[in-house]
Amino acid sequence: MNRLLELLPVLAIFVLVCCAMNANGNDTSKSIEKSKDQFDLRVVKLNGAHNLRDLGGVRNKSGRLVKTGIVFRSDKLTDLTEEDLAKLEMLRVRKVLDLRSVIEVNLKADKMPRGARFFHRQIGHEAVDPVDFTKKLLSGYWTGEGFADDAIKGYRIMVIEGKSVFPQIIRDILNNKEGATVFHCAGGKDRTGLVSALILSILEVPREIIFQDYLYTNIQRKEQFVHKFTKLKKATNNKIKDDLLAAMKAHKSYLQSAFDTIEKEFGGMDRYVKSYLGITAEEIHLLKSKMLK
Numbered sequence: 001m002n003r004l005l006e007l008l009p010v011l012a013i014f015v016l017v018c019c020a021m022n023a024n025g026n027d028t029s030k031s032i033e034k035s036k037d038q039f040d041l042r043v044v045k046l047n048g049a050h051n052l053r054d055l056g057g058v059r060n061k062s063g064r065l066v067k068t069g070i071v072f073r074s075d076k077l078t079d080l081t082e083e084d085l086a087k088l089e090m091l092r093v094r095k096v097l098d099l100r101s102v103i104e105v106n107l108k109a110d111k112m113p114r115g116a117r118f119f120h121r122q123i124g125h126e127a128v129d130p131v132d133f134t135k136k137l138l139s140g141y142w143t144g145e146g147f148a149d150d151a152i153k154g155y156r157i158m159v160i161e162g163k164s165v166f167p168q169i170i171r172d173i174l175n176n177k178e179g180a181t182v183f184h185c186a187g188g189k190d191r192t193g194l195v196s197a198l199i200l201s202i203l204e205v206p207r208e209i210i211f212q213d214y215l216y217t218n219i220q221r222k223e224q225f226v227h228k229f230t231k232l233k234k235a236t237n238n239k240i241k242d243d244l245l246a247a248m249k250a251h252k253s254y255l256q257s258a259f260d261t262i263e264k265e266f267g268g269m270d271r272y273v274k275s276y277l278g279i280t281a282e283e284i285h286l287l288k289s290k291m292l293k
Helices: 001-013 029-040 082-090 100-106 128-139 144-164 166-175 192-200 207-215 222-235 242-247 251-266 271-278 281-291
Strands: 073-076 093-098 115-120 179-186
Touching: 073 192, 082 207, 093 207, 128 144, 144 166, 144 192, 144 242, 144 251, 166 179, 166 192, 166 281, 192 207, 192 271, 192 281, 207 251, 251 271, 271 281
Parallel strands: 073 179, 093 115, 093 179
Antiparallel strands: none
């Protein structure tokens, strides 16, 4: 158990809402490179977080610009420095929405900028347990293919279970009259990626741009991801195979599985948002008024 606890910081980037991703990575590199210059401008460079970026700065299908400085997506805020906190204060961050499980929050709580309030908005009823995740990883429970299969299931589950939390996240953003909102999970990839996709879809941003925003995590966290994975391989005597590394990255097909579920189960994004999630036409109008120029 002590060895498991020692490895938890190394594994923080790998703690996913459903411990899953798709290993078919041949759809990612071109889209990432295509979006790099555009999305580089949205990054907020911090020492203690590596995937904080503005959700704004892109245009929707009507050519309207998503405003910057309103909503940010991020990885966990547990290791922020004083300099980082000062930057968030300058960005007027007033709400932090933590999408992680209770176990994750208790293990490493966020550091909060002055003037900001914390809200726990766990995605998924089944709590992510880092210790259990570590045990499975060290035991060889996952191959890249097996991890991928679990991922597809996980994104589908998030779409269904989002009914209990996605509407509240939208209302948190709408009710923030004083400044910016940051939402985040552990790595800023899966749970955060799905919430980002939902918000951008409501704002009628083209699907291609939504995918580019999602895939940009592979650029933003590349060095840290490889570094942590190398340490993990060494700590486990190379039990962890490279195909599992590939499976843990963001791929277009992962997010596509969520969109496919929305289409198949609910008849499309509009019906999913209004009928299933219960986000009203007025709330949609208010979100567009708040976030679009």
